[in-house]
Amino acid sequence: MHVITDNLGFLLQGVLVTLELTVLGYVGALVLGTLMAVFRVGPIPPLRVLGTVYVEFFRNIPLLSLLVLVIFGLPDAGVTIGLFASGAICLALSASAFVCEAMRGGINSVSVGQAEAARAIGLSFTQVLRFVILPQAFRTMVQPLVNVFIGVLLSSALAAAVGVPELTNRTEQLNLQYAEAVVCFVFAGVVYLAVALAAGAVGGRLEHRMAIRR
Amino acid sequence: MSTATRVLFDAPGPRARRRTTILTVVSVILVLVVIGLALAQLGRAGQLESYRWSAFTTAPYLKVIGNGLLGTLKATGMSALLAFPLGGLLALMRLSARRPVRWLATGYIELFRSIPLLLLIYAFLLALPRYHVNLPIFWKLVVPIVLVSSAVIAEVFRAGVRALDRGQTEAAQAIGLRYWQSLRLVVLPQAIRLVLPTLIAQLVTLLKESTLGYAVSYPELMKQGDFLTARTHLLIQTYVIIAVVYVLINFLLGQIAAAVDRRLGRRPGSRAPATDAGMAPTA
Numbered sequence: 001m002h003v004i005t006d007n008l009g010f011l012l013q014g015v016l017v018t019l020e021l022t023v024l025g026y027v028g029a030l031v032l033g034t035l036m037a038v039f040r041v042g043p044i045p046p047l048r049v050l051g052t053v054y055v056e057f058f059r060n061i062p063l064l065s066l067l068v069l070v071i072f073g074l075p076d077a078g079v080t081i082g083l084f085a086s087g088a089i090c091l092a093l094s095a096s097a098f099v100c101e102a103m104r105g106g107i108n109s110v111s112v113g114q115a116e117a118a119r120a121i122g123l124s125f126t127q128v129l130r131f132v133i134l135p136q137a138f139r140t141m142v143q144p145l146v147n148v149f150i151g152v153l154l155s156s157a158l159a160a161a162v163g164v165p166e167l168t169n170r171t172e173q174l175n176l177q178y179a180e181a182v183v184c185f186v187f188a189g190v191v192y193l194a195v196a197l198a199a200g201a202v203g204g205r206l207e208h209r210m211a212i213r214r
Numbered sequence: 215m216s217t218a219t220r221v222l223f224d225a226p227g228p229r230a231r232r233r234t235t236i237l238t239v240v241s242v243i244l245v246l247v248v249i250g251l252a253l254a255q256l257g258r259a260g261q262l263e264s265y266r267w268s269a270f271t272t273a274p275y276l277k278v279i280g281n282g283l284l285g286t287l288k289a290t291g292m293s294a295l296l297a298f299p300l301g302g303l304l305a306l307m308r309l310s311a312r313r314p315v316r317w318l319a320t321g322y323i324e325l326f327r328s329i330p331l332l333l334l335i336y337a338f339l340l341a342l343p344r345y346h347v348n349l350p351i352f353w354k355l356v357v358p359i360v361l362v363s364s365a366v367i368a369e370v371f372r373a374g375v376r377a378l379d380r381g382q383t384e385a386a387q388a389i390g391l392r393y394w395q396s397l398r399l400v401v402l403p404q405a406i407r408l409v410l411p412t413l414i415a416q417l418v419t420l421l422k423e424s425t426l427g428y429a430v431s432y433p434e435l436m437k438q439g440d441f442l443t444a445r446t447h448l449l450i451q452t453y454v455i456i457a458v459v460y461v462l463i464n465f466l467l468g469q470i471a472a473a474v475d476r477r478l479g480r481r482p483g484s485r486a487p488a489t490d491a492g493m494a495p496t497a
Contacts (some may be wrong), residue, residue, distance in 0.1 A: 043226070044237045050245060062422040065457045073450045076258040092460045150328070157330030161429045168333045169312060173338065186403045195444035196328035 002180045004187050011184075013192055014170035021156040021166060022088055022195075026149050028092025033099025040100065041107055043125060051100070056098035063155050066090045068163050087159035087166075095152045102144035106137035139210045145204030150196045157192075167191060256450075264453050275442065283459065289352065289424040289434055293359040294417060300360065301367025308372055319368070326365035326387070333421055334358040339430050355432045359423045364380030367416055374409035375401060413474035418464045425460075435459065 004011065039051035058066075070086045081089070110133050118132040160169035171188040175181035219476060256262050269275055307319035335358045336351065378401060386396035406413075427434035433441070440458045440473065443449045 043234055044241060046238055046242045046245065050241070056465055057461060060418065060461045060468065061457050062425040062460055064425040064428060064470045065460055068436070069453050069457060073453055076450050077261055078257065079255065105470060154330040158331060168330060168336065171333065172336050175336070179344065180369050181344065185217040185333065185337045185341050188333055192330055192333065193325065193328045197324070
């Protein structure tokens with residue numbers, strides 16, 4: 001047990017880095033994903049193609065492969081970004097594809113009549129989205145978007161494999177130093193579990209509050 | 215393109231058409247400029263020299279990458295072979311009427327859905343050998359993948375069973391089928407059919423998770439890429455090619471899932487099951 005008490009600061013630092021990576025990656029993913037979702041449902045043909053190609057690429061490339069390309073590959077191409085920033089960027093890119101799909105799923109779940117009615121009273125594309133479709137679509141998006149958040153949290157651990165000193169990485173380091181390492185893994189596991197369950201609970205409440213009672 | 219996205223905007227009039235044309239041209243130019251800048255940067259760094267790429271058409275390079283692909287497919291295949299039945303079993307346990315069984319499955323699913331795969335792999339790789347649990351490298355990769363993905367797959371199965379109309383179970387009971395009979399003959403065939411596309415899409419996740427062989431030094435694609443770059447220093451080229459291989463396989467799996475989805479169609483009396491959009495990306 002003393003492994004944890006002796007290294008509490010070290011581990012908490014790791015928790016902080018994990019949370020920072022997760023939040024930055026998630027916010028980045030929300031911004032990029034929303035943009036791509038608007039591209040994909042919008043009227044400009046090349047942007048639709050761009051959105052589709054973007055989603056198919058980042059949904060299908062393994063995060064680790066993206067991390068290796070950005071962290072070890074970009075310096076070879078004469079571009080250097082910090083380790084932490086690279087991790088956050090990769091997380092944002094790969095999660096944004098899932099955000100985009102969640103948004104599109106939400107938009108598609110709103111009945112066609114809503115869009116037709118909005119258009120019939122003369123709203124433009126952006127107005128239809130902003131005032132009619134998105135407020136309704138957001139309800140069905142809550143659960144998928146919470147899942148993406150948990151996904152970002154869990155995949156932020158992959159940054160450990162390329163050397164970002166977050167929770168998993170620090171657990172591994174402690175394991176090399178101390179004999180009774182299982183405690184560290186239990187500690188890290190409990191932290192991930194707690195954050196993931198808390199996120200799920202917040203999502204559940206949010207969904208409950210936004211639900212329409214008929 | 216679905217009908218809902220098609221009616222978001224009107225059939226354009228002359229002004230909207232002009233605006234669309236302008237935005238089309240501008241966006242094409244912008245995308246081309248970005249691609250051009252990236253290629254120029256790569257060119258300046260000498261990464262586009264033809265010898266750096268042509269090496270990958272020679273037999274020794276292809277052999278290393280081919281072996282990696284084989285390792286990836288073996289790990290993915292074995293994970294799928296174990297995770298799908300285990301996931302199905304867990305789903306049945308979670309739907310069981312017996313409380314302890316249900317709690318056990320719920321605890322397992324919630325636990326393994328909420329901890330990162332890499333942490334589990336490190337536990338099998340670094341911590342467990344100290345307690346004399348030392349698996350071969352292949353299983354140090356596959357066992358954690360199976361533990362984590364069976365929890366996700368269990369939830370997919372459960373979503374399928376729950377999406378089925380209650381009337382199906384009630385009708386099965388009414389004609390005198392027992393619990394297991396109604397599951398085997400009525401509920402499961404329909405539920406599996408309902409979630410088949412999502413299950414196929416899960417193969418994409420399994421394939422991505424096998425990249426963590428990189429961390430345990432199991433010779434799959436990522437690790438073979440590491441092996442190759444340590445000798446050739448063609449890092450960008452190696453990993454771009456590997457990324458393309460992954461994207462192609464996963465894209466194909468996604469297309470198969472979509473085709474199965476379209477073919478099966480939606481049957482009346484069943485709500486649409488959870489799609490892969492609801493699945494969290496974990497690797």
